[in-house]
Amino acid sequence: MPSGVMAQNIALLIHSKQKQQQQQQDLKSQQDVTFACHHTSHLLLHEHDAFTHLLQMKKPLIISTANEYDKTNGIHVPPARLEDVMHTFESLEQQGEDNDDATKVISTLILELPHREIGGKCTPWDDVLQIKQFLKDQNIAFHCDGARLVEAAAGYGLSLPEVAQPFDSIYISFYKGLDSIAGAMLLGNKDFCDEARIWLRRFGGNLYTLLPYAVSSWDGYRKHTLVDDDDDMTSTTKIVSFQEKQRKLTRIVQQLSSDAVVKKCIAFDPPTPETNMLHVYLKASKEHCEKARDETMIQTNIRVFHRIREVFSKGHPACDIGNFQCYLELTMGDGNVGLEDDVFLEGWKTFASCLSKLE
Amino acid sequence: MPSGVMAQNIALLIHSKQKQQQQQQDLKSQQDVTFACHHTSHLLLHEHDAFTHLLQMKKPLIISTANEYDKTNGIHVPPARLEDVMHTFESLEQQGEDNDDATKVISTLILELPHREIGGKCTPWDDVLQIKQFLKDQNIAFHCDGARLVEAAAGYGLSLPEVAQPFDSIYISFYKGLDSIAGAMLLGNKDFCDEARIWLRRFGGNLYTLLPYAVSSWDGYRKHTLVDDDDDMTSTTKIVSFQEKQRKLTRIVQQLSSDAVVKKCIAFDPPTPETNMLHVYLKASKEHCEKARDETMIQTNIRVFHRIREVFSKGHPACDIGNFQCYLELTMGDGNVGLEDDVFLEGWKTFASCLSKLE
Structure with a gap:
């Protein structure tokens, strides 16, 4: 598929239509079908509410962990866990019939x-398996937004088939860790894929050719997933596995976390990184962070980050409690x-030192 | 845009939402908005009814010229003309209020x-201009499916700006006559394009990069539209203009049409070709056509066609009246x-001769 936005829209449509057909047999055809997702889902943040405007679905059921930040610093919001899923669905059931939310039927x-x-x-991972069982009992499809699924598998210490196993459908992206120029894949059983091909046409996603993306994606997939199997590698570039990337990031973060100036x-x-990425929160203004970065570059020839974002200040606990004004993604x-490792350590220590002089 | 299917879906959504907003001011918000198109439109034939399933629109208003074939041979169905458009809209108005069709609001x-x-x-072309005026009076958007707009411009003897002028929005394709690997463009005024960018995201069409298509499309566009301006051409390949392609096709068709065996x-x-393409109708079975083609290739080393399609026999006038069993697109x-020219003439004359011996 050309993109993940399209792939996940299509997955939602297929699961929703199936749910609708089942519901009609129970004479509940008037009920709207929608989906559930974590409050940080890409669908909520970056897709111009396509689920409403294009898919004509109700506002999704949101599994929010937004208030479960670390009370000492306002960060460390957890991912969706079994308890969060259970709690969200229980709240839905407890809402009265008059409540618009309570009439939602969740397909996915x-x-x-x-x-x-x-x-x-x-x-x-245990939560993933138990969520799977919970959803199966409720006849709700389990879809994986696996934009970085290969990275997640490495984080879990599982193979790709193992990490894919609990899901009814999966989207994976090829242009993140797998380093393709663009491209995505949507996976499911045969019926699901047959349906997906029809929707792909309706979305205008079956291009005359996807060759440039297909070649690049296949190349990236092979290099990054067959990384330990030298016989299958024709590339001369040695790709470092996601496990090793995560281990390296973990070493660096551990050392920096025990440094007084950095802390x-x-x-x-x-x-502690759970994959090969994490967020770096900074107790300084964007302006000061960029100044310190540039000063670090002059002193060490090391540029510690490219882009930094401001923490949305008003009412954001990371800002209100922890006094963090900026953050960045480090992959x-x-x-x-x-x-x-020493390059990272020298860079970040120098950066912290420069920053402390500015604040 | 990645594809024409997506581009035209987006155009329809934008024009429809605008129409809906206007209608709501007249307290007609419950009326469904849809569009009008010729009975051979790509949207009706090749898109798995995306207008219903994805865009949630009613069945479009169909401008049909299907019954206006040449009564002597069952072919030569005309394109949508002013009279066809007028007639279709008049029929809509004359339908009673109880009729589902009559409640349609046409946005485009x-x-x-x-x-x-x-x-x-x-x-x-005069009809295009008058249709434009008719639609303007009715506050209906005029969208051009210009998959082959550069070819049409050549057929009309107009420049691209001239042929684009009557339309509120235009889709053009880069991988047909312009010979790109894939790619499309949607054109309209600034507000329209701003809206289109939002919808592009919702469809999952703003890929991480479109570079391979963009480069190839720009190259094809330059080569084929700046063809007379040698200073702007860096390519060493001399591209033949669409006018010249049409003239060549016209010469060949004229000569073949006067050949007794071919006729x-x-x-x-x-x-007479109106662009650089036409259909070739054949009074023979698919099997015989393919045999004659292969025999022609043996005799002359000329392969006159690659793919041939069967005329849907049951009730199709080309079959019932003209006894045509197959057709192919010749571009x-x-x-x-x-x-x-002689290669085409020799090939088709030999083919006709081979075919006459088989039938």
């Missing part, structure tokens, strides 16, 4: 692995994994 | 230039325009 639960918007955290102005979310990828 | 008229499914025929089993639709493109 979307679980993002890893949760990108909260630093690549993963739902505990004063920087926190990592999660404190250990093909581009930076080749650098020595 | 889609006009395909040229009409691909009937051999590249073009709505007479017996072959008819061209339209009789004069970059790949075959370099051949001498």
Whole structure:
């Protein structure tokens, strides 16, 4: 498929139509079908509410963990866990019949692995399996937003087939960790894929050719998933596995977290990486962070980040409690994994030192 | 945009939402908004009824010229003309209020230039201008399915700006005559394009990069539209203009049409090309046509066609009246325009001769 937005819209439509057909047999055809997802889902944040405007679905059931931040610093919001899913569905049931929310029929639960918007955290694997069972009992489809599924599998220490097993449908992306130029894939059983091909046409997604993306995606997939199998590798570039990327990131974060100067102005979310990425929270203004970055570059020739974002200040606990004003996403990828650990340590320590002089 | 299917769906949504907003002011918010198009429109034939299933629109208002075939041979169905548009809208008005069709509100008229499914025929240009005025009076958007708009412009003897002028929005394709690997463009005024960008995201059409298609499309567009301006051409390949392609096709068709053996089993639709393409109708079975093609190749080393389609026999006038069992699309493109006229003439005359021996 050309993109993940399209792939996941299509997955939702297929699961919803199926649910609608089942519901009609119970004479509940008037009920609207929608889906459930974590409050940081890509569908809620980055798709111009396509689920409403294009898919004509009600507002989704939101599994929110937004208030479960660390009370000492306002960060460390958890991913969707079994308890969060159970609690959300129980609340739905307890709402009165007059309540618009209570009339929702949920066709699908979307679980993002890893949760990108909260630093690549993963739902505990036991929870994934129990959520699967819970959904099966309720006849709700389990869809995986696996934009970074290969990274998640590495984080869990599972194979791709193992991590795919609990889901009814999965979307994976090829242009993130797998380093393709673009491209996505939607996976499910045969009936699901047959339906998906029809929807792909309706969305205008079956291009005259996808060759440039297909070649690049296949290349990236092979390089990154067959990485330990040298016989299958024709590339001369040695790709570092996602496990090794995560281990390297973990080493660096552990050392930085015990540094007194760094600790004063920087926190990592999660404190220990669950995949090859995390968020870096900074107790300084965007302007000061960029100044310190540039000063670090002059002193060490190391540029510690490219882009930094402001924490939305008003009422955001990371700002109100922890006094964090900015954050950035730090990923250990093909581009930076080749650098020595010491380069990261020197860069971030110098940055923290520069920052402390500015604040 | 990645594809024409997506581009035209988006155009319809934008025009429909605008119409809906206008209608709501007149307290007609319950009325469904849909569109009008010729009975051979791509949207009716090749998109799995996306207008119903994805766009949630009513069945479109169909401008049918299907019964206006040549009574002597069952072919030569005309394109949508002013009279057809007027007649269709008048019929809609005359229908009673109880009729579901009569409650349709038409947001958009889609006009395909040229009409691909009937051999590249073009709505007479005066009709296009008068349809524009008619739609303007009714506050209906005029959208051009310009998958082959550059070819249509050549057929009309108009420049691209001239042929674009009457329309509120236009889709053009880059991978047909313009020879890109894939890619499309949707054009309209600034507000329209701003809206289109939001819908592009909702459809999952704003890929991480469109570079391979963008490069190829820009290259094809330059080569084919700046063809007379040698200073702007860096390519060493001399591209033959669409005008010249049409002239060549016209010469060949004229000569073949006056050949006694050819005339017996072959008819061209339209009789004189209106663009660089047309349909070839054959009074023989698919099996015989393919045999004659292969025999022609043995005798002359010329392969006259690649793919042939069966005329849907039951009740199709081309079959019932004209006894045509098959047809094919013949396009004069970059790949075959370099051949001498005599190659086409020898090939088709030999083919007709082979076919006459089989029937």
